[in-house]
Amino acid sequence: MPQLRRFGLGAATCELKPHDSFSLVTLGQKSPLIEDLTIYLAYLTSRSLPETLQSFPSLTKLLVFDGYIWENDGFQSCSFSQLLSTLLDPATCPMLQELVVRGWNSPDSKSGLNAFIKKRMESPHPLQRLEISGSSRAPEVMDLVSETEIQFYGSKGLVISFLYDNSWMASSSPWMGLPIDTE
Numbered sequence: 047m048p049q050l051r052r053f054g055l056g057a058a059t060c061e062l063k064p065h066d067s068f069s070l071v072t073l074g075q076k077s078p079l080i081e082d083l084t085i086y087l088a089y090l091t092s093r094s095l096p097e098t099l100q101s102f103p104s105l106t107k108l109l110v111f112d113g114y115i116w117e118n119d120g121f122q123s124c125s126f127s128q129l130l131s132t133l134l135d136p137a138t139c140p141m142l143q144e145l146v147v148r149g150w151n152s153p154d155s156k157s158g159l160n161a162f163i164k165k166r167m168e169s170p171h172p173l174q175r176l177e178i179s180g181s182s183r184a185p186e187v188m189d190l191v192s193e194t195e196i197q198f199y200g201s202k203g204l205v206i207s208f209l210y211d212n213s214w215m216a217s218s219s220p221w222m223g224l225p226i227d228t229e
Contacts, residue, residue: 053070053084054083055070070083070102071098074101074102080104085109088111099132099138103141104141105141105142109146109148125152126152131158144173144174150179167202174204
């Protein structure tokens with residue numbers, strides 16, 4: 047698939063644990079034009095994540111599903127902090143312009159996020175969009191970057207959005223009725 051431009055890696059299993067780590071290096075090598083990639087951090091390790099992302103030189107948009115970190119049976123999944131650290135390397139996704147994170151669950155990543163933004167804003171292809179949404183840690187999501195920093199980066203062309211995603215609570219069914227609008 048040498049002309050493939052978009053690829054999404056869905057959840058590998060319906061069970062509550064991963065069976066194995068994924069590496070998409072071969073896909074990146076065989077499909078070097080992929081611009082839009084969706085991954086789940088729970089299915090990548092600190093070793094497979096850098097290898098995977100370095101194999102996508104044309105990647106401009108990365109959609110990441112964060113969440114649980116698996117640490118059992120010798121498997122330890124990658125964390126959001128490790129993702130940010132990997133993306134600090136200019137050889138990793140050098141064309142990256144959009145990072146969208148869903149299910150953010152990493153309150154200890156504030157300093158790593160600030161370093162990532164600064165580094166990517168200095169690159170030849172600066173970051174243009176950063177969106178992070180989380181559900182269980184709403185206050186921490188909203189405090190990742192100060193309002194002053196958001197305005198500063200906005201003046202440089204970066205759109206930053208931090209969202210509290212409570213959609214998991216707003217399910218509707220014929221038995222439950224429509225969700226209550228909280229906004």
